[in-house]
Amino acid sequence: MGITTAWPNAAAAHATGQSFVALLPTGPYMAVGVATVALSIMLLWFLPQRSASALLPHRNIGRVAAAPALRNLSSLLMFLALCGGIAAGLNGTRDPLENGLVLGFWVAFWMAAPMVQGYLFDLWGWLSPWRWAAQPLGTLAARPVLPLPRHVGVWPAVALLLGFSAFTLADPAPDDPARLAAVISAYMIVTFAGMTLFGPRRWLRQAEFFSVLMAQFGRLSVLARRGARVRAGWPGWQLGNGVAFLPGIPVFTLVLLGTGSFDGFNETFVWLDLIGVNPLAFPGRSAVVVPVILGLAGANLLLVGLFLVMIVTGDRLVGGGLPANRLLALFAPTILPIALAYHMAHYLPSLLVDGQYVLVALNDPLGTGANLLGLADYYVTTGFFNHRETMRVIWLSQAAVIVFGHVIAVILAHAAAVQLYGNVSRAFRAGLPLAVFMVLYTWLGLWLLAAPKGG
């Protein structure tokens, strides 16, 4: 017997839903998705040359300003909530689907917050449990005890992101409340120690990977502050104007996508077969720790390597002769929309189920029998996985997110190439390998949604 909702790397791996997906005409759907991305590349070639800001327009929508003090207060409250969560993780219910820390961290924060951050607005500005401490710590230690030079860039964050990815994907029980509480406590200590020793702003900019991740996804959001004003535009519009660069950012971005891709691949029959696991009798996460870590590392290395080959090849096609570093810095941010799309598509089905558990927990947050949301008699449902038509809607939503992410990426890559190579014709030739890569990646993303899964 095997009906699946792996978790926290839950993804689309609900076998009931997956068995209905198998009945859908996913082949034609995938063809349409891939063709859409290919077509958008052709359109950019035929259309008159336009700047990124013309392709991804944005406009001023007025002054909306929250006092920094308010954000600091929110940040402090989040910190206190996190402390409360750790206490709940250590002493509260052992059931991960009822435990406040597990639901709060994995579902409300890890699954949902990046979606809001990436598509809507800078939620992290309010959620960060560290921000409040930046000023006091900065004042306390006027000069950092240890240096964290700018040229080190975000490489510490890359390392921490990889560590977190390994915990998410390979640890046997990342949703065990006490285990999660221990890991978060340790990370909290590391963060405060880092902020104290290296200076809060440096640490948050270069090492604290949630802040780096949210800053990256924040560059895609529809709404963004520009001075005292807020502007709204097409997803990705902020990237059209280039981004502040720190060494390591390109690899950080690629690791986001590489990890997201492997997270999906990790559940497919193809992968399980590859590592010698019967997908219908998955032996449990503890049996596959080593292959998953190797797979995660391999996927990221492969992606970074492939991406490099594509952009360098493109550059050589037009005789650009630019250093790989510079090409990476310019082109890597263009795949951010794909990384966000993978996150969204991957976690959407889980969020539909686990979001309900969050609401049920909020209904009676202290276990006192409260009925704040009127959900006392509500049973969490997965009924939408049990029908072909609802699964069709879910699958097509995921596919649309993937295709849309690639189209935005294609536009950004085109804009970057035009900026670098001067005219559309050269830009097109230079961007061709990357364009092929993005078309293939669209196919991969859609295939990951359609493929049989287990484990």
Added chain:
Amino acid sequence: MKKTIHDTPVDNTQTMNKGDDRIDASRPSRRKAIKTLAATTALAATASSMPLFGRYGQVQSSEPIKIGFQVHRTGIGAAYGRWYDRTTKAAVKKINDEGGINGRPVEIVAEDDGTDPKRGAEVVEKMATQHGCDIAFGTLFSHVVIGSAPRAGELKIPYFVVSEGHHVASGMLNRYTLQPGITDVKSQVQAMAPFVNSTLGKKVTMIYPDFAFGHDHRDYFSAAVEAQGGEVVAKIAIPPTESSFTKYFPKIPRNTDVIYHVMVGPAVLTFVKEMGEFFGNSRPEIFGFIDSLEAVDLASPGLEFLEGTYFWEGNPRYAQANQSEYDKAYRAAVGVDANGASLSDSKDVATYAHMFGCWETLHIVKAGMEASGYAGAGDRSKLIEAVESMTSMPHSFAHPQGAKEFNGKTHQTFGHQYITKVTNGKLVLAHTTSIEDTYYPDEVDYTTQSF
């Protein structure tokens, strides 16, 4: 003649392994009173010699009975785990509403095992050593049971599994592991043979996934069919990673009367659809195990081909014409409607064929604790002995799936099985097996093992 639980009273004198010291779990007895007294005395004696335990002993009378619930919250068992959780909570609520166990409330300590055997063993250890659980309970997936049971045995904590696996009765586990609330796959499969042979046809083609789960079906059913004078004309093993089946159907011999299928996993609906396309309007009879479609709504488009086919169900998903008051009360308590779906969402179909096992097991734990006068961890072996001495469990509010016969030597329960036919998109009862149909010779006597 086959006995059905709804129209024939169960013969309470019938036991599989007759023993002198069996207790009818449903009734208090003089023996129970004596045992309670003995237990209390023993506790007092132990308490005085063990300072820490003594302190616990003084306050424990008002403390809850802690039941460690090893639940598949994540991993491949999660969909089952969700319903096992719901059923467990409903059963505990009922037990507590009725006064608890020995006057003490029952508390569930749920730990997620990730449907992972190694993790399962760790969780059982946590229950025994950290959470102070009286027993561990509730595991479904066989590999988790097999991974956890040795640790339960080492830590001497009673481990009540709800897994259907034959591993308990096969003798591969230990005295601390019991399966009193759900029948095992060996008895389920062999009990299908008489009906399949007499009603559907003598020549059977089996289609099953090519790993242990499928092999169990192949072996148990082949043997049972041959014993009935039937014949398995083809055994078609499908590789677990297969996602299309059209190339396998031509292997079905033309003289096949019945197809027996037990496909599982994400390709199962494709299997059904392609089988429908292959046969068109002239198909043999088809019989399957509901495990393939547990929690799948049969009214969903794409499953029309299942109309008129038969399924084994551990407990009929749809309320039947002869629904018992027990099933009615059980459904209401768990929050399941007459179609086997959640009261909160008519499309959210329960794992109805299996989850009753949690309900029944908890009632057996209650009966066992009350019969043995269970007062604390020191009485664990008495609890096991009390359960081992159980035999007949009549169809009742505690046993809504039907009557059971428990075999204390093999630690395995035996009970009626249901065969339903898809009729207008619903599973309608076609046959109820007798309990005798599910019997096979004992393969172990756990009672000879010391505690």
